[in-house]
Amino acid sequence: MTLAAITSVGCSTITQNENQTLLLTASYQxxxxxxxxxxxxxKGEWYSEAPASVSVRKSNEGLEVTCKKEGMPDGILKAISRVAGSMYGNIVFGGGIGAMIDHSKGVGYDYPDQLPVKMGESVVVDKKPNKQTTAQQTTH
Structure with a gap:
């Protein structure tokens, strides 16, 4: 294996896409x-009717989701962006240059695969186990 092949093994830019497809659902009570x-x-803004599979551009920033339905309180969800495993390969094999590129493009990050919006609540979802939190919204 050549040195170039070894150093590119972990590069997310090569192994991952800039977009991620997420399962968006909404529920009420x-x-x-x-x-x-x-x-x-x-990196952008996308509109969809839930339920749906939605393709969004990856980012190192969180993904904010707001769902609306007439006669119901809004549902708000924040999906935490986490470093993808391929980003660590960049640091180990690429000396950090690939990691900087992947960080700026967002490809070295992932969101949770499912976005379960709960109408009338504010929810945070995270890929890490036991990291989902919910807060009731107050309506005025």
């Missing part, structure tokens, strides 16, 4: 609902 949703991070 435990029942699935159709809702109009906006997903936003520092």
């Amino acid at each position: 435990g029942n699935p609902v159709d809702a109009e949703c906006r997903l936003k991070n520092d």
Whole structure:
């Protein structure tokens, strides 16, 4: 194996896509609902009706999701962006240059695969186990 091949093994830019497909769902009091949703991070903004599979641009920043349905309180979700395993390969094999490129492009990060929006609540989802938190929204 050549030195170039060894040093490129961990590069997310080569091994990963700039986009990630996520499963977006919405529920109200435990029942699935159709809702109009906006997903936003520092790389862009996407609109979709839940439930759906949505492709978003990866980022090192969190993904904010707001869903609306007439007659229901809004559902808000924040998906935490976490370093993908391939980013560590960049640091080990690439001396950090690949990691800097992947960081700026966002490809070295992933969001949780599922975005379960709960109408009337503010939820944070994280790929790390036991990291989901929920807060009730107050309506005025």
